[in-house]
Amino acid sequence: MLLKKENGWKNKDLEREKIFDFCQEYKTSLDLGKTEREYVRFGLELAKKNGFVCANSKERLEAGDKVYYVNREKNLVLVVVGKEDIKKGINYVVSHIDSPRIDLKQNPLYEELELAYMKTHYYGGIKKYQWASIPLSLHGVVILANGERRDIIIGEKEDDPVFTIPDLLPHLAAKYQGDRQTSEVIKGEELQIIVGSIPTEVKNSEIKELIKYQILEELNRTYNMIEEDFISAEFQLVPAFKAKDVGLDRSLIGAYGQDDRVCGYTSLRAILDLSEIPVKTAVCFLADKEETGSHGSTGLQSNYLEYFTSDLINKIQGAYNDLDLRKTLWNSNALSSDVNAAMDPIFKGVHEPQNAAKLNYGIVVTKFTGARGKSGTNDADAEYVWSIRNLLNTHGITWQIGELGRVDEGGGGTVAMFLAEVGIKTIDVGPALLAMHSPFEVSSKLDIYETYRTYKVFFEKMI
Structure with missing residues (x-):
């Protein structure tokens, strides 16, 4: 048979x-x-x-x-x-x-060109370019300096902010990315998320990175976090969208x-x-x-x-x-x-x-x-x-x-x-x-x- x-x-x-x-x-x-x-x-x-x-x-x-x-x-x-x-x-x-996902590095936060970014390290086998220019939510747990635990999810509620890894526009990408292999269209160290752009209102001449400081202020107000707390944290970036039916007949699921x-x-x-x-x-x-x-x-x-x-x-x-x-x-x-x-x-x-x-x-x-x-x-x-x-x-x-x-x-x-x-x-x-x-x-x-x-x-x- x-x-x-x-x-x-x-x-x-x-x-x-x-x-x-x-x-x-x-x-x-x-x-x-x-x-x-x-x-x-x-x-x-x-x-x-x-x-x-x-x-x-x-x-x-x-x-x-x-x-x-x-x-x-x-x-x-x-x-x-x-x-x-x-x-x-x-x-x-x-x-x-x-x-597979994107993890935050242990010391992720920095400021450049008056934008605050966080550095990441991908987890598992991914095509890195697929993770650029899509909405990402942040999920994780942090153990604060005093031993207190915080579970954090940002980007899943309708009114939450999301995060994204910006890609290079096609008008300027021909020379910079055009000759790269598929695995390096976006390189690992280029997987970085935007987290803010408003400077702090604190007046202190010793504060040189005003936008980074504003992000740390927000984390401290909301979660009691200080910068060192990132070391004892597990933060994952995952797609912010929900599971959906796929196809006119709804026979498939995309998620x-x-x-x-x-x-x-x-x-x-x-x-x-x-x-x-x-x-x-x-x-x-x-x-x-x-x-x-x-x-x-x-x-x-x-x-x-x-x-x-x-x-x-x-x-x-x-x-x-x-x-x-x-x-x-x-x-x-x-x-x-x-x-x-x-x-x-x-x-x-x-x-x-x-x-x-x-x-x-x-x-x-x-x-x-x-x-x-x-x-x-x-x-x-x-x-x-x-x-x-x-x-x-x-x-x-x-x-x-x-x-x-x-x-x-x-x-x-x-x-x-x-x-x-x-x-x-x-x-x-x-x-x-x-x-x-x-x-x-x-x-x-x-x-x-x-x-x-x-x-x-x-x-x-x-x-």
Whole structure:
């Protein structure tokens, strides 16, 4: 039998209204959670409303218990304890909730030509020119000199000011930018935001930078900040616009941060919507730092997965040893829930069409990622690929296969290899996007809903 896939909207049994309603809630999640800290807060609030309690409040756990773990406000783990002995394995769905963005430098503020600017450092893989001349909002947290914390969001309310990175006008750009490579049309050090232009009214001969001083006055009045406080702050610049329907038929969604909050939201909703106690313990893990290599204490290269899994074993069994942890991980299944690149008819030359993902063809099963000769990847074994294929077919889920571009075109990685390194059977499964890593990524509503259905079935039925 030939491998034949078709556009999912051709399925007459699709509940279009249910799909559109689900995606309306998804868009709201994108608007409320534009940083990893915000997304953890959003997810935690939903979890508490659905009966999840802090794991630290429970000495023992039994089948049906619903608990959460939070790691440094940047990881959220939701757990539904299953009926089966935990050493027979856990079903993990692991997404990342960090997205490419622009961070402020630790000493960002300066004045020149009677304008105040702030210097930035981009985070993750971006096309830098895409971030110029668009409205940006500032999100972050600052710890003041006295230890007090301030959460700051500027640019999301209708009457808020926004920020922008000015680009060079085309009339003067031919010589200055014309010969630059695409990656340097805007250079990293040129990603600077305008923050003000009115000088202070303070009369003091020692104040040389009057506009910079006025900005510091405003920060001090509003947030109690002084210039040194930027050192103990995390400030991110993200697109100021909201998630929108795309197309006359409203079948698509355009928004910032869909890589990978589309998987974060669908996996979150999947575990919240479980109506029965699963056979295997179900874990939804929202991670950080994937876009920069999964390093740090909140990335998948830390041992946080082993930490909370050990705690689960201890609370379920009433005892713990390292061999129990190793058995549990080795017997576990995981979906590295991350996005793939949808083939764009404008740029289809970067794809090999027979193995490329397309919008509206359902969730994408990606056996391997990496670059060129499969470097930097988990290459799922045939047996595990079959088990996922069988699960999707058995439950009537619209799915497709996908590679991340032609063999020598480039490539990319996910968290899959870090899950596999501790023995968990793992494969990448998530929807496809157009314009990935841009300020306005495009997804299919049908694919989003099929992603949710996949994760829910995985939690419920994967053995």
